[in-house]
Amino acid sequence: MLAADSPKPRSQVFSGETLRMPRFLKHPLIFQLSPTDRVTLYRTPQDTCGLYTWGVFTVSNGGGPVPHIHYADKEWFLTENQGGIRVFLPKDPLPSLVPGQVPGLNGPSQAMGSTLLPSHAALFSRQGIVHYYTNESGERLSGFHNVWAPGYGMIGVFQVFDQAVKRGQPLDPQELMAQTGLWGTPHDSAGVMVGTSDYRKIPGPGVTAPTNLKQLQALIDKGEACFENTGSPVRNMTP
Structure with missing residues (x-):
């Protein structure tokens, strides 16, 4: 639960812009x-x-996620002290996909480009596009933030992967797409969305994307104020 009496959240700088961070559970x-x-x-x-x-x-x-689509979610990527995450995004501006549209299955595969995030960087991905990322830093990376707005299905998506790990049996591509697609975020381990199973090595052109941090800041601020106004118990948050 949110702590109305907890200290003010700290700030961090991403891509030269200051972001007031939310309190964490x-x-x-x-x-x-x-x-x-x-x-x-x-x-x-x-x-x-x-x-x-x-x-x-x-x-x-x-490591990193396979190609996937968030039909209903915007997403931000934020790096802390470690860089080296390569984010893959469509090479050309494309209309947002809607539920039921899956490139490579009922439409053309999408040509991808990429951008390599340094430390303390931000990048925005709009909803309804194929995207994914991979860690090219040469080491295990922690502190890589992803924010989905609103992200209602993300717990369900992550449960799919968590349960597969606990079983010791990864899902085949068709099962993975079906089970994650149930939550509005189909994941494609076969690479049909991008036209190749070797999707982490797509050379592609460099792509640029906005940070849209002002929009993220507005969501953070509204979330903090909204929850405090409910008068809920306040014992489960950190600054």
Whole structure:
């Protein structure tokens, strides 16, 4: 729960802009995404008045999510002291995909470009596009923040991966797309969305994307104020 009497949140600088960070849950949700990678959800729609979901990833060298689409979520990527995350985005501006549209299955695969994030960087990905990232830093990376707005289905998506890790049996591509697609975020481990199974090595052109940090700041501020105004108990948050 949010602590109305907790100290003011700290600020961090990303891509030269100052962002007032939200308070984080003292007892966050943790999901294992692979034997080496995990995500910790420090804020969810249940404690942001449905505005956003905040996750911090630990990503092994060469790791990262497979190509996927968020039909209903905007997303921000934020690096802290470690850089080296390569984010893949569509090469050309494309209309946002809607539920049921899957490139490579009922439409053309999408040509991808990429950008390499340094430390203390921010990047915005609009909803309805194919995207993914990989860790090219040469080392295990922690403190990589992803924020989804609103991110209602992300807990369900991460449960799919966590359960597969616990079973010791990864899902085949068709099962993975079906189970994650149920939550509005189909994941494509076969690479049909981008036209190749070797999707982490797509050379592609460099792409640029905005930070849209003012929009993220507005969500953070509204989430903090909204939850405090509910008068809920206040014992489960850190500054």
